[in-house]
Amino acid sequence: MNIKNLAKKFNYYQNAVYFSSANHQHRYFGFGKSDEIISNDVEEINNWQIKQTVPVFGGIPFDKQHLDSNLMNGYFIAPQYVIDEKTGQSWGKIPQVDSQIQTNHLNKIISSINDVNWIARTTSPLQEMLNDQKKKKVVLGMQKTINLDYPLNLDKLIISLNKHQPNSYHLIIKNNDEVFVSATPERLIRLNKSTIETAAVAGTTNRDLNPKIDQQLANDLKHDIKNLHEHELVVQEITNKIANLAKLDYPDEPKILKTPQVQHLYTPITGVLKQQTNLLQLVAALHPTPALGGIPLDWALSQIKNTELNPRGLFAAPIGYVLPNGDGEFVIGIRSLWEKQRTVKLFAGAGILAGSNLTQEAREIKLKMSVMEDLIKEQLHE
Numbered sequence: 168m169n170i171k172n173l174a175k176k177f178n179y180y181q182n183a184v185y186f187s188s189a190n191h192q193h194r195y196f197g198f199g200k201s202d203e204i205i206s207n208d209v210e211e212i213n214n215w216q217i218k219q220t221v222p223v224f225g226g227i228p229f230d231k232q233h234l235d236s237n238l239m240n241g242y243f244i245a246p247q248y249v250i251d252e253k254t255g256q257s258w259g260k261i262p263q264v265d266s267q268i269q270t271n272h273l274n275k276i277i278s279s280i281n282d283v284n285w286i287a288r289t290t291s292p293l294q295e296m297l298n299d300q301k302k303k304k305v306v307l308g309m310q311k312t313i314n315l316d317y318p319l320n321l322d323k324l325i326i327s328l329n330k331h332q333p334n335s336y337h338l339i340i341k342n343n344d345e346v347f348v349s350a351t352p353e354r355l356i357r358l359n360k361s362t363i364e365t366a367a368v369a370g371t372t373n374r375d376l377n378p379k380i381d382q383q384l385a386n387d388l389k390h391d392i393k394n395l396h397e398h399e400l401v402v403q404e405i406t407n408k409i410a411n412l413a414k415l416d417y418p419d420e421p422k423i424l425k426t427p428q429v430q431h432l433y434t435p436i437t438g439v440l441k442q443q444t445n446l447l448q449l450v451a452a453l454h455p456t457p458a459l460g461g462i463p464l465d466w467a468l469s470q471i472k473n474t475e476l477n478p479r480g481l482f483a484a485p486i487g488y489v490l491p492n493g494d495g496e497f498v499i500g501i502r503s504l505w506e507k508q509r510t511v512k513l514f515a516g517a518g519i520l521a522g523s524n525l526t527q528e529a530r531e532i533k534l535k536m537s538v539m540e541d542l543i544k545e546q547l548h549e
């Protein structure tokens with residue numbers, strides 16, 4: 168079955184999932200529900216996963232604040248049927264369709280509400296960092312709300328993701344009238360037997376249509392003291408957090424990771440486990456990295472809670488899948504949206520350091536948010 172036919176099935180099932188790896192080696196589709204768990208407790212999710220005979224998909228929320236949602240407070244599903252469109256491997260049996268749930272409407276934006284006063288709210292954590300060198304970094308986000316005339320067409324969205332975000336991970340989890348979507352460049356952890364792969368993605372600049380200017384922007388980023396420092400903090404934290412669990416290997420200097428909207432400093436980190444550790448334990452050990460939290464972590468989390476207007480839920484949180492043999496992959500749920508009925512919320516954030524220019528960071532956030540906004544715009548006309 169090809170991607171177009173599999174994407175169409177999103178119209179026929181109340182529960183459906185899609186995960187595509189950034190290197191295009193795996194593209195999983197899952198339909199129906201054989202089991203599910205609503206939880207933010209890693210151990211509970213782990214005990215549940217061990218009993219499943221199909222790959223499971225879901226996310227562990229960034230924070231424990233309450234949201235009226237059957238997805239955003241932590242959710243995993245074991246579909247009735249899963250197929251990896253790239254390898255042809257499948258699990259379970261394709262279920263009866265629920266009904267034709269959706270038709271191809273031309274959509275319309277009814278209203279759109281931006282996050283307000285972000286710079287004013289963010290000035291206080293910035294000032295705290297200027298006053299106290301121990302407070303090094305905090306990642307602060309914005310949320311935007313868009314009200315639509317019809318629910319998002321997920322069939323079309325999957326095709327758009329593949330067309331416009333070819334180098335990112337894609338994840339869609341649909342649970343009845345709720346959907347979480349991410350096109351993220353950031354891997355948290357992949358486990359393959361005893362080999363792990365993680366990465367530091369932090370430090371950002373623009374893209375340019377002119378290849379020479381684009382290259383110059385990348386070179387400038389590689390030499391920019393603020394961004395290098397921000398990146399180094401993330402490399403140090405990630406490697407410290409799992410040094411006792413795995414023997415790690417990573418380059419001395421960051422590379423550049425380009426998405427269509429932005430370019431990042433990027434350090435791939437590989438490792439071999441020293442002792443048997445399952446994927447969800449690795450997720451719990453790593454999350455939240457300072458790419459989405461900050462340093463020191465407790466201070467950063469309190470700043471996030473006080474500064475951001477809404478809880479994050481699965482925004483900026485570990486999302487991914489676990490295969491029945493325990494292998495799998497989690498990515499960070501950024502460049503993302505959450506739809507409930509016809510209300511869509513978008514999230515994007517930026518790392519703030521004592522030397523940050525908040526106007527520039529706000530601009531960077533808008534650029535990151537445009538990943539999902541552009542996908543929504545594609546639904547507004549055929």
Ligand SMILES: C=C(O[C@@H]1C=C(C(=O)O)C=C[C@H]1O)C(=O)O
Nearest residue numbers: 369370371458501515516517518
């Ligand atoms: C928070 C986001 O991105 C994170 C922040 C980055 C930065 O500040 O340079 C870069 C990549 C991500 O780790 C987002 O996209 O919403």
